[in-house]
Amino acid sequence: MALQYVSTGTLVTIVVGAVIAVYYLYYMAAALQKSVRDRHLADDSRPDRYHYSLIGAVISVIASIVSIAVYGLGPWFLYWGPIVALLAAIAVAYSLREEAVS
Amino acid sequence: MDDIKLTLNPLLSSAQGIPTEIVVGLIMLALVYYIKRNLVSSTKDFVIANRKIGFGFGVAGLISIWTWAMAVMMSAAQTFTYGLSGLFWFTVPNGLAVILVIPFARKIRSLMPNGYTIPEFVNARFDGSKIATTVVVLGALFGSLIEVIINIKGTSLVISNVFGTDPRVAAIVGLAVVLVYSLLGGLWASVSTSTLSTLLHTVPPAIIIVAALHAAGGADPIWASVAAQHNDLLSVTRPDAATGFGITLALGLITATVAGQEYWQVAWALKKKDVSRTFLWAGALFYPIPICIGLLGLIGIALHLDLNTQLGGDAASVGPYLISHLNLPIWIVILYVVVILTACYSVIDSAFTAISSVTVVDIIRPIFPHIHERSLFLWAKIPMAIAALIAAAVVLTGVDFVTIVLTSYAIRTAILIPLVLSLFWSRITGPGFVLGTLAAIAIGMPVRAFNGELWGSITILAVSAAIPVVLGLIRQKKFDYSVLSRVEDAAVSEDISPALAAVGGVAE
Numbered sequence: 001m002a003l004q005y006v007s008t009g010t011l012v013t014i015v016v017g018a019v020i021a022v023y024y025l026y027y028m029a030a031a032l033q034k035s036v037r038d039r040h041l042a043d044d045s046r047p048d049r050y051h052y053s054l055i056g057a058v059i060s061v062i063a064s065i066v067s068i069a070v071y072g073l074g075p076w077f078l079y080w081g082p083i084v085a086l087l088a089a090i091a092v093a094y095s096l097r098e099e100a101v102s
Numbered sequence: 103m104d105d106i107k108l109t110l111n112p113l114l115s116s117a118q119g120i121p122t123e124i125v126v127g128l129i130m131l132a133l134v135y136y137i138k139r140n141l142v143s144s145t146k147d148f149v150i151a152n153r154k155i156g157f158g159f160g161v162a163g164l165i166s167i168w169t170w171a172m173a174v175m176m177s178a179a180q181t182f183t184y185g186l187s188g189l190f191w192f193t194v195p196n197g198l199a200v201i202l203v204i205p206f207a208r209k210i211r212s213l214m215p216n217g218y219t220i221p222e223f224v225n226a227r228f229d230g231s232k233i234a235t236t237v238v239v240l241g242a243l244f245g246s247l248i249e250v251i252i253n254i255k256g257t258s259l260v261i262s263n264v265f266g267t268d269p270r271v272a273a274i275v276g277l278a279v280v281l282v283y284s285l286l287g288g289l290w291a292s293v294s295t296s297t298l299s300t301l302l303h304t305v306p307p308a309i310i311i312v313a314a315l316h317a318a319g320g321a322d323p324i325w326a327s328v329a330a331q332h333n334d335l336l337s338v339t340r341p342d343a344a345t346g347f348g349i350t351l352a353l354g355l356i357t358a359t360v361a362g363q364e365y366w367q368v369a370w371a372l373k374k375k376d377v378s379r380t381f382l383w384a385g386a387l388f389y390p391i392p393i394c395i396g397l398l399g400l401i402g403i404a405l406h407l408d409l410n411t412q413l414g415g416d417a418a419s420v421g422p423y424l425i426s427h428l429n430l431p432i433w434i435v436i437l438y439v440v441v442i443l444t445a446c447y448s449v450i451d452s453a454f455t456a457i458s459s460v461t462v463v464d465i466i467r468p469i470f471p472h473i474h475e476r477s478l479f480l481w482a483k484i485p486m487a488i489a490a491l492i493a494a495a496v497v498l499t500g501v502d503f504v505t506i507v508l509t510s511y512a513i514r515t516a517i518l519i520p521l522v523l524s525l526f527w528s529r530i531t532g533p534g535f536v537l538g539t540l541a542a543i544a545i546g547m548p549v550r551a552f553n554g555e556l557w558g559s560i561t562i563l564a565v566s567a568a569i570p571v572v573l574g575l576i577r578q579k580k581f582d583y584s585v586l587s588r589v590e591d592a593a594v595s596e597d598i599s600p601a602l603a604a605v606g607g608v609a610e
Contacts (some may be wrong), residue, residue: 006313006316006431006434007312007313007316009312009315009316010309010312010313010316011310013309013313014309017305017306017308017309019299020305021305023302024305027158028158028162028297028301029216031156031159032136032137032156032159032294034156035154035156035159036140036141037156038154039140039141039152040506043153043154043373043374044373044374044375045374046374046375047212047374047375048208048211048212048374048375048376048377048378049375050375050377050378050379050382051202052202052379052382053205053378053379054381055381056201056382056386057198057201057204057382057385057386058402059386060197060201060382060385061194061197061198061201063386063389064193064194064197064386064389064393065190065194065338067389067390067393068172068186068189068190068193068194068338068393068396069186069190069338071186071187071189071336071395071397071400071492072186072337072338073319074325075320075322075324075325075326076321077320078315078321078324078325078397078400079312079315080506081308081311081390081393081394081395081396081397082307082308082309082311082312082394083308084389084390084393084394085304085305085307085308085311085391085393085394086304086305086308088304088387088389088390089300089301089304089305091383091387092158092161092162092165092300092301092304092387092551094160095157095158095161095162095383096158096159096297097158098155098157098158099157099158099159100158102156102157102601
């Protein structure tokens with residue numbers, strides 16, 4: 001028979017995940033409303049002057065390799081995967097916030 | 103680990119599969135209905151989101167568009183097969199493929215600000231060369247159609263494996279769901295539903311993995327069991343993972359993004375100032391998804407799952423098998439299915455949009471240059487329905503679509519280097535582009551058939567690079583890139599007033 005309760009760790013992840021989801025959905029809605037408000041504005045023709053593409057690419061690739069390699073260091077590092085997944089949701093929510101308030 | 107009993111969750115039934123698909127679809131539909139009412143009223147809104155996609159939607163949308171259902175399942179499958187080396191070779195090139203689009207996206211937005219599609223760029227770049235444009239149109243349409251077919255097969259596979267639902271019914275329902283909301287909102291629908299999907303690709307997997315680690319006995323025994331099996335399963339340096347699939351996969355992934363209409367259309371749809379950092383963030387934030395879900399492969403190793411007797415010979419089944427057999431609560435099983443479903447849906451809707459924009463811009467507009475806006479808007483939707491019908495026919499008849507897969511693979515790989523040269527090297531000529539592409543297919547595909555995928559890909563890339571370079575050096579003629587900036591906006595009809603066109607709106 002399948003268990004219908006979850007471990008304490010799962011419960012903590014659910015609570016943290018729920019908070020992140022609320023934050024994410026709030027800023028997604030805000031960004032969407034911003035898009036609706038701005039739809040008749042003229043195109044934003046400012047050029048793309050982002051200068052961190054190369055260093056950002058190097059850092060992200062190294063970070064991903066390290067994130068995989070740490071699984072091999074010990075049992076508790078297996079929880080690093082769920083942690084980075086939650087951090088990714090926070091980072092995407094942050095990008096939505098930036099769009100909403102820009 | 104021996105006390106962990108793997109049995110099919112008794113609470114799962116075939117009656118749960120279709121409702122799960124429909125409920126996910128209804129949530130997407132509600133979001134798209136809002137989008138349709140507030141953001142989509144012209145062909146330009148529909149196919150390119152009026153070039154008003156911002157940083158947040160761009161990042162979230164790209165992550166989900168890149169997260170195929172098979173990517174979710176293959177991260178666990180490659181970990182199960184090669185240990186952490188498999189996860190390494192699956193994950194690292196995946197995010198990098200998105201990041202590598204940056205120089206191309208940046209260049210194309212500055213050279214051709216009013217563009218929509220790769221064939222449109224090729225047409226303008228090579229003085230309206232019909233052969234070059236036709237080859238690239240075929241590559242774009244076949245490539246997107248393949249994405250629809252593969253992902254709808256993924257949907258049916260997961261729904262049938264987990265719930266025991268008829269896979270054909272699951273495929274048709276999935277296609278219908280995505281088609282309905284894609285018809286309503288086009289690229290805006292794709293990006294907004296993908297943004298919601300990205301939330302579902304990050305938070306739920308964290309919950310699922312923590313629950314699965316617990317149900318499989320906990321982190322300590324799992325890690326100890328994998329370590330005890332040796333074979334460098336906890337190392338990222340196993341060379342057989344690189345030679346077994348890693349290098350070939352990396353080439354395929356880079357081809358898929360750099361020569362993929364789905365990514366070029368996002369590059370053109372983003373606000374210009376946000377293009378580079380959007381692709382960087384999307385690639386970087388994609389990484390945690392396979393890194394997290396890939397852990398199911400380690401759990402599979404720890405529990406000594408048998409590839410043939412328990413997984414039906416397919417390592418991709420390791421995730422669905424574990425989730426449905428680890429005695430997890432039913433809602434966690436359904437959550438896992440939702441993760442896979444939304445991965446499928448987001449890829450299919452972006453492929454539908456790519457098919458739509460290629461049809462409108464590269465087929466309909468050249469044939470009917472004075473087409474009325476209403477007709478153009480209708481034509482933006484018809485190809486989506488046709489693509490869905492073809493995909494349904496392929497799935498229902500069980501017809502072998504290997505030929506379509508090989509054709510799209512060959513064209514996409516063969517145009518990769520000529521396309522890159524077209525953007526960055528002024529001397530590449532139309533004949534060089536066409537001959538390089540066709541010769542690469544003609545020589546590379548037999549090599550692939552006889553010597554394997556790696557040598558086939560290397561041959562295609564080498565031939566497609568050598569011929570355009572040689573012909574370009576002989577011809578000594580330089581292309582004036584300023585021509586591209588004068589390409590008109592192909593999805594704005596002449597019957598829209600300039601003022602209305604400037605804001606991208608036309609009332610229905």
